[in-house]
Amino acid sequence: MSNINGLLSLKLLGFSFLSMSVGLLFMGLGRKVTARIQRRLGPPFYQAFLDVFKAFSKSSITHNYVMDLGIIMSLGGLIATAFFIPFAGYAVLGSSSIVIILYLMSIGYLGMAMGVSASGNPNATIGISRALALMLGYEIPIVMIVMAMMLTYGSSDLLTFATAQQGGFANWHIFKYPLGFLAIEISFQAMLGEAPYDHMIAPAEIASGPMVELSGKYLGIGFLLHAVQLYVETGLIVNLFLGGASTWYVFLLKQFAVYFTSMCINAVMARYRIEQGIAHLWKYAGTLALLQLFITRLGVF
């Protein structure tokens, strides 16, 4: 509490814009990647920025105060989560507890879910119901992997995990926890809502799900939400498995590498049915993570 001051507020302000712009940049690049896989030219890499600016400048509709509250709470919660992600070895709040990150992320989802549910469109709610059901699938493997690392280091601080991997390629957790890495890659795909786990948006099926009633700045905040989500989740994986980074551009490159992999899978996969998706996550990501946890637990005994 003692270190709350003006400087920290400024830094946090900086980090909120950093997280949004990194995410938007990735979104643009991601569209480019998908386009090239499909042999299209694709939009320019800064397209996402244009989209957001445009959305914010247009007029919009709202159904009630809960919608406004929810949509503000969602981006606010997710940006607050971004503050806890160490960026290139620097934790701005002085703490990067993984339990806080995992729980604080939920407030972003809760806000989004609340905001779009208040729009009254059943398509939106179906999307949310699917997203939450899927959450039960991917959160458990992630937690198991985090706990495996926690067993090794006796800490649940993300920065500790990142610094432990310093000193070269061979120290990366990819090699120390290979099963865990595979599990988290599968879970990550579901976390981002990319194919084969894109049930939440499912454009042809439920009219873009949660996004269906969003317009103008609401849609803009929806875009930003996805952007910050990208920043947080890729940051999580880079810190957990790819050795963190000591310089900002290496960190960004690693983040993008994670996203790039995800976009490549997304471009060539079809969608599961929702219950298949959850079952698949438990069966593969869950088993791999459980094995990893067992192996680590036995090593610690």
Add this chain to the structure above:
Amino acid sequence: MMDFILPAIVIGPVLIGLLSFLFPRKMQWILFFLTNIVLLGAVFYIRDRQNLFFLFELSYFPVNKLTMGMAYSQLGWFFLAISTVATLLFSAFSVGFNDKKHATAIAPLWLILVGASNGIFMAHDWLWFFIVWESMSWTSLLIIGHGRNKSFKAGIFYYLLSLAGTFALLMSIWLIFRHTGNFEIGSGILFLAQASVRAPFYALVVLALFTLAFFTKSALFPFHMWPSLAHAEAPDDFSAYLSGIMIKYGIFGLLLVVIPVFAASPLHAFKAVSGVPLPLYFTGWISAVTAAWGTIMAIFSSDMKKLMAWSTVANVGYIGAALSTGTSLGYAAALFHTANHMFFKGAIFASLAAVKYRTGEREMHKLGGLAYVMPVTFITFLLGIIAAAGIPPLSGFASKWMIFQALFERKLVFQSTMIFFASTGAFLYLFRALHTVFLGQLPRRFAKVKEVGPFMSFSLIGLMVLMLIPGTAPGTLLKPINSVLGSMGFEQVKTGWFFVQGSTTAIDGGITTFAFVLAVAVVFLLFVLGGKKKKVEMLDNYTSGETPEDWNLTEERYHYGNKFYQPIEVLFKWVPLGAVEEKYRQFGNSLVRLGNLIHDFFQGHSAWGWQLVAGIALLIGLGVM
């Protein structure tokens, strides 16, 4: 120091309750509220007066001179304080709730129950503990029943399980008394701790019986089904008390007896798994299973009160798991979550009672959109579910985080996984309740529903404050908890007002709240700077170009609420979720069969024949014939 303030706190409400049977109903509720105000003052007046007691001697007791009564303990005071604060807010709610249309006659009984509850927390010996425990059980049975047939059935089920627990309690008390010759709780604990080396089997049996008694009360596996019946059928305003306070008696009992025995017994007395004594390791797993089970059942419930009752079961599972780690961090986490759960579950049940008060509806999917007409209730419920889902910066996060820290300290990663599953699941069912009751389309028949009155709103706002403060400043609750731990001889948790040190990391509630508020402020600024917004009607939705009037669309039909998590239900089809209930039913049927057999013996067609045979057999057996 012998003082009459303890009997005033315990017997006072009972007497006022008995007296208030004479008054009209409206007066009863006001008396109930006023008594709780006085109680709150009294409870904070006795704070830290360690040597306060009130004992009386039973000279006519056949064995020897026995003392019985109440005494101050730090643990008891903590439970007394949080329950009194919560009860006061619930009583304010009840004053508003019990108008002409909704009044129930439970106020006098509730007062007696409050007295019994205070008695449990201030118990000095087993004799007194048992008396108030029993009074608590039957009073709550009468309240849950409250003169309705279906409710009474639920009450009877609850009471039967309680009775099983009470027998276990009686048996264990007797097993200790046989050896120590007195009913004092402290000496009993010491005796058990010594016995754990000399006669481990005896000690384990006694501890198991105690655990059984407290598990039935706190609805841990395999007694997890009674809250879903009792909470759902109890009077709406009483459910908050039932779920917030009454379910914690078992936790209190575990902390009173079972945990101190493990702490006092020598290290080698029990085999240990990863540092946890084996019996506690098992209760830890039982608690983790309870948490997961309660969560799955909550996901499938469509009755809002049942859903929240299952959620209570899950939360007691978290608390049990924290207690079972056998570390002081675990005890602190358990106490912390006990207090937080009291307030957030109270808030949730109170807001649901407010919904039922205005709409008379309990099935969630028949409701919807109430947030737009009942904002205070909605915000209370929202904060309640944020706290219940353990999302920072509300109170539930701090305590859940501590529970995880306690489990991590013992490296109980698989239990943690189970608890985490429950916690993620909690997010699912809580959002379902939020959506189906408060969001989505507002049915036309509820369009004119109004916010609840000032008494109820006051109570809801009070509960909101109690959820917000411990989230930002965990020290407000952790400092009193530390003095409880100190008085029990455990290590204290390192905490400031905002800062808490766990086993693997530390959190600072102040900084988390600050970060969240700042981030929300940034987004709010963006939101204000963005283009103009226009408010449109709720049914003015994107419908893929179709005109909803063509298919007679109404708000009710357009509300997505029924079978909300159908995909998960499909996934869990193979899990025998009602298996335990089925076993109980079979046991019940067998009992009925046995009863019929005995009945036949006395009143059947050939009863006289059987009786004749039995009589002759008896005479032969006695050697008369």
